[in-house]
Amino acid sequence: MANKEIPYKIYLEESEMPKEWYNVRADMKKKPAPLLDPATGKPMTVEALSRVFCEELSRQELNDTDAWIPIPGEIRDFYKMYRPAPLVRAYCLEKKLGTPAHIYYKFEGNNTSGSHKLNSAIAQAYYAKQQGLTGVTTETGAGQWGTALSMACSYFGLDCKVFMVKSSYELKPFRREVMRTYGADVTPSPSTTTAIGRQILAEFPGTSGSLGCAISEAVEAATSREGYRYVLGSVLSQVMLHQSVIGLETNAALDKYGIKADIIIGCAGGGSNLGGLIAPFVGEQLRGEAKYQFIAVEPKSCPSLTRGKYVYDYCDTGRICPLAKMYTLGSGFIPAATHAGGLRYHGMSSTLSELYDQGIMEARSVKQTEVFEAAEYFARIEGILPAPESAHAIRVAMDEAIKCRETGEEKTIVFGLTGTGYFDMMSYEKFHDGKMTDYTPTDEEIEAGLSKIPNIG
Numbered sequence: 001m002a003n004k005e006i007p008y009k010i011y012l013e014e015s016e017m018p019k020e021w022y023n024v025r026a027d028m029k030k031k032p033a034p035l036l037d038p039a040t041g042k043p044m045t046v047e048a049l050s051r052v053f054c055e056e057l058s059r060q061e062l063n064d065t066d067a068w069i070p071i072p073g074e075i076r077d078f079y080k081m082y083r084p085a086p087l088v089r090a091y092c093l094e095k096k097l098g099t100p101a102h103i104y105y106k107f108e109g110n111n112t113s114g115s116h117k118l119n120s121a122i123a124q125a126y127y128a129k130q131q132g133l134t135g136v137t138t139e140t141g142a143g144q145w146g147t148a149l150s151m152a153c154s155y156f157g158l159d160c161k162v163f164m165v166k167s168s169y170e171l172k173p174f175r176r177e178v179m180r181t182y183g184a185d186v187t188p189s190p191s192t193t194t195a196i197g198r199q200i201l202a203e204f205p206g207t208s209g210s211l212g213c214a215i216s217e218a219v220e221a222a223t224s225r226e227g228y229r230y231v232l233g234s235v236l237s238q239v240m241l242h243q244s245v246i247g248l249e250t251n252a253a254l255d256k257y258g259i260k261a262d263i264i265i266g267c268a269g270g271g272s273n274l275g276g277l278i279a280p281f282v283g284e285q286l287r288g289e290a291k292y293q294f295i296a297v298e299p300k301s302c303p304s305l306t307r308g309k310y311v312y313d314y315c316d317t318g319r320i321c322p323l324a325k326m327y328t329l330g331s332g333f334i335p336a337a338t339h340a341g342g343l344r345y346h347g348m349s350s351t352l353s354e355l356y357d358q359g360i361m362e363a364r365s366v367k368q369t370e371v372f373e374a375a376e377y378f379a380r381i382e383g384i385l386p387a388p389e390s391a392h393a394i395r396v397a398m399d400e401a402i403k404c405r406e407t408g409e410e411k412t413i414v415f416g417l418t419g420t421g422y423f424d425m426m427s428y429e430k431f432h433d434g435k436m437t438d439y440t441p442t443d444e445e446i447e448a449g450l451s452k453i454p455n456i457g
């Protein structure tokens, strides 16, 4: 097998698509810390979680014992419309860089939402429908998650209410209209439609909003309505579970040609794509079957892993969601307004946080001008116009490939290309016009965010 010529794109057959998601927590000896109930400080139960989230999703959230969870047939049928996603050998990029490294990327941008988020959106909408709910609420920043969820809800005939961070609502009208095309109701956040929104507006008049604040509004909108639940597109363990389809397909594609990855790289916002990509490989490593280098890439302007603290924190500004132990900058942290590249959440998935803390995964932070340089370089050679988020992974994959050029090592580098950047052209414009700046928060700014973290365990 090893000598078989490797094509530009490794496709799997439909029949080779995963039939089960992989839950890496089952193979972790030291598990991620449990979610805590903000009211009692006790670990969350399925019953308590189910007041906010769908029941089956609450069970998945707390399940750290079953390694494999069957993917229901209706979800697999939907997956088949845009999966399996290709694993691409970046021959042209390798040549241009003059590197002996072999570079592969798993491309998740091949659906209308333009990112991997649809993998979890369809699962969450399915379980909401199964439960007999009327609809779901959520928040969206740049809009990829809201778009993915709108698509999933329209497929299953569910009502979808999206709270969109106000700055994005105004700057990204096209995203907003895609969501409305799929039937979603989109409200700029903070809004006057919720108590927490009104409170935030009173405290910070004219604010352009934040993800944490939009989450609070979406949770309130769900819990104050009959037949609604809240769904979240990242950070949670259930989301990472659904995203394991990325890693399972990647592993199957590599296996087909007898390829062994050395370095696996992904961008990290809340951690779901990276977590999903590396999960099966981390599992192999935890079981002692293989060894890999895992690298999380985050923006210097929102450095939760590289400069945050590993403590219990609120997942939202309104402090109504469960508390999670994670690397965090504090739930009040809002990245500088000049930050254009997404990945702006203050915390990180509890599973990835634990893997990072155990030294199984590394983290790097990169400047946004370096990220856009890599994005443009990649677009001109490999053709795909990457999302700025994805370009964080491209940056570090290129850096690693350049290192190989210097050392002559023939490493195999795999990275996650999470999506396309067609709706980010205003950020690209800033970059092209030389108007993009880099911002690294000062120690004082980081400290100010950290000082507001609750003092728990």
Ligand SMILES: *Cc1c(COP(=O)(O)O)cnc(C)c1O
Pocket: 114, 115, 116, 117, 144, 145, 233, 234, 235, 267, 268, 269, 270, 271, 272, 273, 274, 343, 387, 389, 390, 418, 419, 420
């Ligand atoms: C949302 C998003 C991300 C970051 O989210 P994670 O949960 O960290 O994966 C990365 N890339 C794209 C294209 C996204 O839409």
